[in-house]
Amino acid sequence: MELKDMRINGERLQQSLxxxxxxxxxxxxxxxxxxLTDEDKQARDLLVKWMKEIDLEVTIxxxxxxxxxxxxxxxxxxxxxxxxxxxxxxxxxxxDGILGVMGPLEVMRTLHENNITTERPLVVVDWTNEEGSxxxxxxxxxxxxxxxxxxxxxxxxxxxxxxxxxxxxxxxxYKGTLPCKQSPLHAYYEYHIEQGPMLERxxxxxxxxxxxxxxxxxxxxxxxxANQVGPTPMEGRHDxxxxxxxxxxKVNELPDRMGGNMVATVGEIQNYPNSRNIxxxxxxxxxxxxxxxxxxxxxxxxxxAEDFRQIADRRGCPIKIEETWRVEHxxxxxxxxxxxxxxSSELGYSNLHMVSGAGHDASYMNHLAPTAMxxxxxxxxxxxxxxxxxxxxxxxxxxxxxxxxxxxxANEK
Numbered sequence: 001m002e003l004k005d006m007r008i009n010g011e012r013l014q015q016s017l018x019x020x021x022x023x024x025x026x027x028x029x030x031x032x033x034x035x036l037t038d039e040d041k042q043a044r045d046l047l048v049k050w051m052k053e054i055d056l057e058v059t060i061x062x063x064x065x066x067x068x069x070x071x072x073x074x075x076x077x078x079x080x081x082x083x084x085x086x087x088x089x090x091x092x093x094x095x096d097g098i099l100g101v102m103g104p105l106e107v108m109r110t111l112h113e114n115n116i117t118t119e120r121p122l123v124v125v126d127w128t129n130e131e132g133s134x135x136x137x138x139x140x141x142x143x144x145x146x147x148x149x150x151x152x153x154x155x156x157x158x159x160x161x162x163x164x165x166x167x168x169x170x171x172x173x174y175k176g177t178l179p180c181k182q183s184p185l186h187a188y189y190e191y192h193i194e195q196g197p198m199l200e201r202x203x204x205x206x207x208x209x210x211x212x213x214x215x216x217x218x219x220x221x222x223x224x225x226a227n228q229v230g231p232t233p234m235e236g237r238h239d240x241x242x243x244x245x246x247x248x249x250k251v252n253e254l255p256d257r258m259g260g261n262m263v264a265t266v267g268e269i270q271n272y273p274n275s276r277n278i279x280x281x282x283x284x285x286x287x288x289x290x291x292x293x294x295x296x297x298x299x300x301x302x303x304x305a306e307d308f309r310q311i312a313d314r315r316g317c318p319i320k321i322e323e324t325w326r327v328e329h330x331x332x333x334x335x336x337x338x339x340x341x342x343x344s345s346e347l348g349y350s351n352l353h354m355v356s357g358a359g360h361d362a363s364y365m366n367h368l369a370p371t372a373m374x375x376x377x378x379x380x381x382x383x384x385x386x387x388x389x390x391x392x393x394x395x396x397x398x399x400x401x402x403x404x405x406x407x408x409x410a411n412e413k
Contacts, residue, residue, distance in 0.1 A: 004346075006110065008403050010396030013106045017395070020046065020086070020102065021094040030386025033088040035129040036064070036168035043086040043098075044174055047126055050105060054112040056124070060176030063141035063154065064128040064169050070108050072121040072410065078184035078369075080118075080410040082107070082402065083125030084192060084361065089133050093388025095193045095378075099395060101126050103191040107403045118410035120186055127361045128169075134159045136286075137217055137325035142361035144180045146368055151180055160270070185369035187336060187409040190362040191402045192373060193390050197381025202352050205397050206344040207375030209356040211331040212363050214294045216301060218287040220247065221320040222312065226273065226281035238316040240283040241271055246315075250307045251287055258300045262291035263357070290357060292329050330363040336372035336405070343404045349397050358383075374398050374405070 023046070024031045024039035033039040044066060051058050056068035069079065084100025104124040111118070127145075132138030135157045143149035155166035169175040199207050224240035254264040265288045272282040287304070291297040305321060312319035337353070344351040356373060365371050376398040379389040 003407060008106045008110050008399040013102060013395060013399055014392045016102045020098050026091055026386055028386040030091050031088045031094050032091055034134045035087040036172055040087055041172040054109055059178050061178040061180040062176055063144050063180040064174040065141050065145060066126040068124045070122040072118045074119055075121055077120045078186040079121035079123045080187045080406050081123040081125055081185055082189040082406060084190055085127050085130035087131050089131055089384045091386050092384055095388055095390050096383055097130060099193055100191045103399050103402050106399055107406055119413055120410045122410055130361055135165045138359055139361050139364060142364045146182055146364035148364055182368055188365040188369050188371045189405055190360055190373045191398055192375055193378045194375040195358045195378055195383035198354055199352060199377040204352040205349040205394055206351040206401055207354050208337050208340040208351060209354050209373050210337060212356040213290040213292050214297050214329040215327045215359045216289040216297050217325040219322040219324050220285050222283045222317045224281045224317045227279045229277045229279055237279060239279050240317050241280040243311055243315040243317045244283050244285055246311045247308050250304050254300050254304050261293060262296055264289045294328050327363050330366040332372050333370035336370050339405055340372055340374055344401050347400055374401050
């Protein structure tokens with residue numbers, strides 16, 4: 001068989017995704033596989049098993065990143081890497097992240113059974129804690145690998161129950177001995193569901209984003225004065241929940257105030273003591289700002305942070321603001337992006353040049369090597385929810401594009 005006629009096994013890809021979806025399955029059809037939980041360990045164990053079945057060289061670094069390497073004709077050449085993550089959001093979807101690991105694994109299986117050896121080595125990777133839903137920020141381990149985040153700082157990140165990242169990594173047996181440090185890459189591809197409505201709206205099968213928006217995360221902590229709700233007059237209260245409510249509305253108004261071209265979201269809130277008959281005295285919430293324009297996002301934050309301080313002062317609720325994470329917008333390699341568009345056309349798949357509004361490990365990989373992503377449609381534009389859905393035909397189509405993109409890059413000398 002000529003390389004141009006090669007295709008992945010779509011049924012096998014479907015079976016792998018369905019098998020993974022059993023781990024942490026939720027009653028409504030999604031998955032809950034939070035980072036470094038027992039479910040995450042089960043998914044990792046299965047992935048390692050499948051990697052070894054096709055003779056990949058499996059290594060695990062100190063952040064728990066799992067690498068499966070397939071030798072090339074010249075192993076001194078920098079490899080072509082593709083991957084994503086197996087962790088999920090709470091009650092998340094069964095395609096988000098895991099498709100980007102099962103896709104390159106299926107590419108490796110296809111090459112293995114056809115005895116194809118590329119010039120360069122190929123690597124499939126599972127990045128630890130891409131979601132950031134248990135340990136913030138997102139893309140934690142790929143950020144350390146890219147040397148953009150400090151390893152010891154990452155080890156000390158805690159979840160809502162105070163459990164440390166490193167301790168949980170050790171608990172599930174996935175703190176490897178390999179240093180978490182970048183190594184040369186020739187190209188990086190990430191295969192993913194779109195997580196938005198554009199491909200379905202435009203009637204296209206393959207998306208080739210020109211890059212990823214910047215991502216800015218902030219944590220806001222407020223303090224007030226607790227008291228019994230009945231005897232305490234409304235006048236003079238220091239109610240952190242009321243202060244936060246005003247601030248959250250300011251975040252929602254921010255894109256319009258800045259003239260659009262950005263999104264701003266409060267997605268997490270913890271209220272203490274969280275009792276119906278006690279005025280809240282402590283509160284934590286998060287702010288997420290995204291734009292293609294880094295300066296716009298920073299200016300927007302400066303404006304809303306000043307709003308927060310004024311509200312806190314007026315309500316007598318001291319405020320502490322932490323900048324948790326900033327990742328600049330990531331413009332991808334023009335050559336690789338055009339390659340995705342060309343390959344999809346050659347394979348008979350309609351395509352769309354677009355932008356990614358969601359964050360991905362590709363943001364960090366883009367700092368190290370030419371990078372591109374391959375999107376397939378999310379039905380109804382839904383993601384990070386149990387009803388997340390993508391057709392098996394589209395999964396196969398994206399896998400075929402990934403196969404030929406990786407072959408093209410891996411056969412460059």
